[in-house]
Amino acid sequence: MAWTEDDAKWMRRALELAREGDVAPGKNPIGCVIVRGGEVIGEGCNEVDQRHDATAHAEIVSMRRAGQRLQCDEMRGAVLYSTLQPCGMCTMASIWAKIGRIVYGAGRDDVHPMYFEDRHLDTVDFIRDAFRDDLSLEGGLMAGECAALYVPPDADVPKEEQFNR
Numbered sequence: 001m002a003w004t005e006d007d008a009k010w011m012r013r014a015l016e017l018a019r020e021g022d023v024a025p026g027k028n029p030i031g032c033v034i035v036r037g038g039e040v041i042g043e044g045c046n047e048v049d050q051r052h053d054a055t056a057h058a059e060i061v062s063m064r065r066a067g068q069r070l071q072c073d074e075m076r077g078a079v080l081y082s083t084l085q086p087c088g089m090c091t092m093a094s095i096w097a098k099i100g101r102i103v104y105g106a107g108r109d110d111v112h113p114m115y116f117e118d119r120h121l122d123t124v125d126f127i128r129d130a131f132r133d134d135l136s137l138e139g140g141l142m143a144g145e146c147a148a149l150y151v152p153p154d155a156d157v158p159k160e161e162q163f164n165r
């Protein structure tokens, strides 16, 4: 994948947000930035614990902020950057929000399976199967740096500490 300097710039911002989220109580280290026309229209980190809201993933938080800012639910032409491959919920929300391109850092195979809700379904399939043909999903930008934020794939995490149990 040939990444642009802008891609790297926005992923660095997502990493910053992820790290800010990590140090704040009740947050998980996932950062997201939504960019259109060279400017940020929404950004955020995971606020699930803080808000007591299972849908407050970094991507959803960022989409809500972008919607408020634009006063519009459609974000055609926007690029969503996330430090971790978006889950099924966030991928579907991106499809509904008419986001044009999703770029993520660490992929499903780079982190512990507890970060994903589904055993086998890959969000790549959601994109491939969408009615829209103007949406792309690209992963692996700064994958190593992003993956370092998360529990590695083969870590021995007790069942009761796994997010998707």
Ligand SMILES: [Zn+2]
Pocket: 057, 058, 059, 086, 087, 088, 089, 090, 091
């Ligand atoms: Zn999600």
